[in-house]
């Protein structure tokens with residue numbers, strides 16, 4: 185690679201991170217917590233047939249890292265829901281865009297979420313999954329915003345409690361961007377310009 189193309193690459197990287205305002209949870213902190221949750225899950229499900237259900241798209245990053253810290257045979261499935269559209273506020277409307285590929289009856293289901301904000305998405309999903317009669321149903325969420333949560337949800341495996349601010353990174357997006365940041369951060373106001381209505 186020539187010096188010129190390295191410079192171009194670095195300027196692209198700087199541009200990518202220039203929208204970031206403040207890092208709330210560093211990459212190292214996220215990884216340490218994921219490892220801790222993985223250890224607890226390994227312990228709790230040691231004799232059980234575990235099915236990890238990820239809520240797309242946000243949870244794909246947590247799923248990938250968490251699953252590699254669960255030292256048990258397990259299966260994966262995914263659901264895709266939409267609750268926000270292009271806005272940063274909870275609408276309360278949950279739409280299933282993709283349902284599970286397999287039956288969960290008599291399976292030990294662990295629902296993996298990136299973040300619980302109002303809790304409406306999760307409350308809806310739990311009710312929906314419970315009706316399919318799994319052997320057990322628990323929740324793992326990397327983050328929770330307790331101050332804005334509107335429904336009571338028992339999160340067995342919880343990573344971090346954060347203040348009621350909009351965050352991106354580690355799977356979380358704004359307008360489909362920033363999911364690949366290895367940390368959790370807030371965006372500068374300019375980053376929302378022209379997109380939030």
Ligand code: IMP
Nearest residue numbers: 242274300301302303304305350351356
């Ligand atoms: P809830 O229904 O209000 O709990 O929202 C849940 C979903 O909204 C999460 O699974 C995320 O996809 C999204 N969400 C909530 N808060 C944030 C945030 O701060 N940044 C990005 N996405 C968020």
Ligand code: MG
Nearest residue numbers: 239242243298
């Ligand atoms: Mg989500």
